[in-house]
Amino acid sequence: MKEINSEDNIEICNEISNPNKGISNLRDQLDVLDYQIVELLCNRFDVTNQIGQLKRDLKMDVLDQKRELEVLSRIETIVKSIDKNKSYENLMDSISQIYKSIMLESRIQQNKL
Structure with missing residues (x-):
């Protein structure tokens, strides 16, 4: 179990006295994560498009x-x-559904090549 120090107490008190600040901080973290997710998805789609190009050249099925x-x-x-x-x-x-959607979108993009 983590020991709570005085800095933790100050942060907890600040969040209790101003709960919107706590929400705002968490939303800021989500904004950073969203940026990273989008960046990674763009990179992933770049790679899947390269794979799609190779599949097309080799006369392979997309799926x-x-x-x-x-x-x-x-x-x-x-x-x-x-x-x-x-x-x-x-x-x-949840993650499985997200990945199924990502793979579906990859196939859609590959079929457009």
């Missing part, structure tokens, strides 16, 4: 169900290893 299942399995392993809230089941359902 590779085996690969998508491998990705989902790998993501599940990652979630299990970093899930700090131990809410694995709910978190995995």
